Amino acid sequence: MIAGSVLNSVTAIVGMFATIVIIVMGIGLILGILKPADALKRIGTILGTVVALIVLTNLLVNTWTHISAWQQLSLIAIGLMLLFRLGSRKETRHRSGD
Numbered sequence: 001m002i003a004g005s006v007l008n009s010v011t012a013i014v015g016m017f018a019t020i021v022i023i024v025m026g027i028g029l030i031l032g033i034l035k036p037a038d039a040l041k042r043i044g045t046i047l048g049t050v051v052a053l054i055v056l057t058n059l060l061v062n063t064w065t066h067i068s069a070w071q072q073l074s075l076i077a078i079g080l081m082l083l084f085r086l087g088s089r090k091e092t093r094h095r096s097g098d
Contacts, residue, residue, distance in 0.1 A: 010057045018050045 025042060028034035034042075064072065 006061050007058055011054055014050050014053050018046055021046055 022043060025034060025039055029036065029039050067075075
């Protein structure tokens with residue numbers, strides 16, 4: 001049940017952002033700020049990204065709902081360990097004059 005609502009929400013948000021970007025590009029075409037050839041490339045890139053995000057979200061949500069609770073907890077633990085590991089890795093800058 002939750003999978004359907006998550007997928008609908010993600011699809012709506014991604015679609016909203018794609019619509020806004022395409023409208024802004026249309027205004028850029030009308031005002032002559034954007035060349036038609038560039039607009040076609042960018043629209044193709046935007047639509048490809050939208051499709052990829054929707055498919056990726058669908059795969060992740062379906063996979064998450066079909067694995068058992070202990071596997072979910074294991075993945076959460078691994079994710080937290082990676083987050084803490086990457087967060088603690090702060091580079092210190094050394095001054096060359098010291």
